[in-house]
Amino acid sequence: MTTAPKTPLTATADGPDLPSNWDRWGADDELGTLNLITDEARARGAAQARTGRTVSLAQPIHPTPLVSGPFAPAVRELSPVQQLMQYCGNAPASADVMLVTNHHARSTHLDALSHQFRDGWVYPGRPVAECVTPAGVRHASTGAFAAGITTRGVLFDLAHDGPLPPGHPVTSQDFEAAEARQDVRLEPGDALVVRFGWVHDIDPERPLPGISLDAVRWMHERGVSLYAGDLADAHPPLDPAVPGPMHRIALPLLGMPLIDAVALDELAAVCAELNRYTFLLTVAPPRIHGLTGVPVNPLAIF
């Protein structure tokens, strides 16, 4: 498999100045900004684990039965996970299968870099048809996360005073204000955890706040390795000319993996209680290769 000729970003309609890591770690790279988790960054993370107190950043998922009808109640709203209890004959055991929608607005999941394309290219400039096939993903899939992710996590609690206003564009100023307020500095290789105080819910009356392109540039400059937020991109877009800065720019151009729909209320409470906004963050998706994304249960260990 040869590397595709890369689209010169300067030639795209996006203009020449979008942040990009396409030329940074080689044409075969699948890790993207996870490359920033150096030994030093990892040690900084490990140093955060002191008492072992652990907080889950995942929303609970209650599966719906894979079948409705005579043997199970009818479903009102399909869960990210459907479950089917399995006939075991006479074994003194129970077992089941589950059907998982990997990208689901109410499931805490990690997006692989192949999840979003940029002008027909997958990070770092490979043609979609080479990467994404009917039989699974061949480049930049969840296989890149097989060994787990371990680094220091930093929470920016933008909702310390209550949820962000509808439609609020999160900018670098919000981030730097959080650093000052929380007395913490995000270092290269850290994972950035952002709390909006929202849950994802499409409601035309309440536009979702979201990360601005300015904030993406800041993450790029500061060396964020991984983004996790209760929200990410605004809906409707903050700027229709540049929709989805996290999913359509940070993911495919920076190669920054993204954890959608994390649950941050408990984390914020613990950080406030300890007056400490840093922790060891571990992300350990089931070691399944070839997916475009996968549910995860990120743990913050204090």
Added chain:
Amino acid sequence: MTTAPKTPLTATADGPDLPSNWDRWGADDELGTLNLITDEARARGAAQARTGRTVSLAQPIHPTPLVSGPFAPAVRELSPVQQLMQYCGNAPASADVMLVTNHHARSTHLDALSHQFRDGWVYPGRPVAECVTPAGVRHASTGAFAAGITTRGVLFDLAHDGPLPPGHPVTSQDFEAAEARQDVRLEPGDALVVRFGWVHDIDPERPLPGISLDAVRWMHERGVSLYAGDLADAHPPLDPAVPGPMHRIALPLLGMPLIDAVALDELAAVCAELNRYTFLLTVAPPRIHGLTGVPVNPLAIF
């Protein structure tokens, strides 16, 4: 839901002396031996994280396409995970669903306490029909693991000299020899990781070695919170009168969760290199309630 009258264990055919925790943490308990992970145990685990070097204990899973036929190659052997790439219309994105066999001999997965019954009772003495329903598990499901598991892990590398012999019964002597050889002592609340040097493969010519009832008693006395092994129960059973000490005694009577089919070669190599057989162990299954088991990617953090 009221608590079922408990079967007095002394009245079972197993005899009065099988180890049990049914009366230890209350009739509603769903954590079992995870109750042993006290603040002290958790801090002992956190103290193991120093450099942040991380080893995955999961076997890689390569999904097979959920459909064969014109758009994907025919399958020769079904993977624990089947994947279906999803039509996204004209979106510049890819997405997929996966169908997961939660209990699969080649998948690293965490068994919930409801996975195995004892004489028709689920830990700690609740009737199966109350706990396991066609629409999912109501008691002692994976919901008990929602917040993740964090504690100290201890590797007993029984295969330091090569794989254990076929049919070898692992006893308390093997464990104590490992403690002496590795200069480590398993403390209450620790997770026990046992390396046989095998991968699970049913082969009538090569009986699987396995954990003996004696070794289960030892785990009970020493306060193991969680078991993870490249193997667990022998096949065929070591003692036909007491088949499956891990799945049929430790799981339903002690309430000890079990991680099947972990991959331990890399962990053993790192432990040997560092001459350190303890680490921070994190287990963070997707936060899905109501399952009988779930794939996991346990991480050993040094």
Added chain:
Amino acid sequence: MTTAPKTPLTATADGPDLPSNWDRWGADDELGTLNLITDEARARGAAQARTGRTVSLAQPIHPTPLVSGPFAPAVRELSPVQQLMQYCGNAPASADVMLVTNHHARSTHLDALSHQFRDGWVYPGRPVAECVTPAGVRHASTGAFAAGITTRGVLFDLAHDGPLPPGHPVTSQDFEAAEARQDVRLEPGDALVVRFGWVHDIDPERPLPGISLDAVRWMHERGVSLYAGDLADAHPPLDPAVPGPMHRIALPLLGMPLIDAVALDELAAVCAELNRYTFLLTVAPPRIHGLTGVPVNPLAIF
């Protein structure tokens, strides 16, 4: 596979007098009352096809997307069929998979004889464990319908004057009144189509009418080969001592296949228009072996 010793029906709690075909067509029989479709019966059916005017007896099924979330709307009520559109790469084609709940109250489906057991025995007296396995049905599955069913169909329109009253027990008198009113006589090997004027809907305020044991005896005596109805068994049971005469007696004891939840309004209108209550009935399920039931689209050809 040897034939299991048969439970003498006289020894069951049901009493000695339940109708049964267990001793009629041999211990290996999988066709049950379909054996009654002789060449003569089949020719009687063929003779009904004159103009070729065709009426479907199936309810329409509108699938729900197998995944909800960003690419498809959330589901309010799960359909008998879930559908997933399949990524086809760049092919100028679309394809899909479907997940089918074979027994679903709102799906027109044909029950295989293994669908219901009698005191632990499958028709005609084989132990359940031998017939129904975790890997599929080994005896009396949908495999028995592989070649399709073709015979004369006779509609008894019990709802010619409006839906039957709630809880109404359909008896042999109702059937004989229909024969007289419609000037038709059901002959051995005919398929019996019964219109209650209801759709299946569990509603505690409106008890479902249903087929009585008396009516089952009548079908047995008259040689009905196949039953199809907009309803079958009452809910709650007409007689709690003998619940479900169609599913629990006719199916497992007579070996009479059953089509649940057929749609009969159009058929009744055409029969009334033509003043003809007989037609060629064809039932042609997808030729899939080993199932407990399967959706069908029965056609009445005039």
Added chain:
Amino acid sequence: MTTAPKTPLTATADGPDLPSNWDRWGADDELGTLNLITDEARARGAAQARTGRTVSLAQPIHPTPLVSGPFAPAVRELSPVQQLMQYCGNAPASADVMLVTNHHARSTHLDALSHQFRDGWVYPGRPVAECVTPAGVRHASTGAFAAGITTRGVLFDLAHDGPLPPGHPVTSQDFEAAEARQDVRLEPGDALVVRFGWVHDIDPERPLPGISLDAVRWMHERGVSLYAGDLADAHPPLDPAVPGPMHRIALPLLGMPLIDAVALDELAAVCAELNRYTFLLTVAPPRIHGLTGVPVNPLAIF
């Protein structure tokens, strides 16, 4: 939904002379050549049913278990249907779900007109994005087959002397020779059943014979309503400039539904025995709307 501006076929690279029905039955038509099944054609079909002797044209499908692992054997080759036996608690019943690959080379299935596109248009000239969505098909789906298909079927047994040679292009001459040899004439509205004497199997050593563009033109002129064959398109293509005359021309331009992978040995034997190559053909897919295709069990009734 408004009708899309139609691509003038004369403007396509295919040249002006490909056969097409795009302007024949209106912009909203979903039936295509099934419109040719007039009352007269249907009566001609009904007249074929005399003895009721019935032959299935479907290949048998043996499902594979949806899960492999401890409770079911591992799969060597995935069937078009995967089955999962369903846990029923203590009900005296068995039930299951099935996962169906609607387009599968070894499954007898009916292609909906939306299955194949022509230059981005679905029959009869509607844009793909309007017809095919992530949540199912909105135009020219299997919904068009809801009421079943009933017409006269005509078998052209091209393999009466043995299988056609590898790579043989079936032309109008083959068809007319069959008419002469079998003393039959295909009339407008008839279903054409073609026996190659092959089963679909990709084998580079043995090029599949297939229907030529010339034969498609003949079908168009003669008014074939439906095609069913043990093969359809050659592989590799007979003419690389016009690949797939059945799937890429007859289906999307003529609007001719196609039954792939029918089983014709028994039918050919019965036709030879009776010296009659016409029969009542019924096709009755489960009445499921919105699919791109669906398994069927076509019945030939004599």
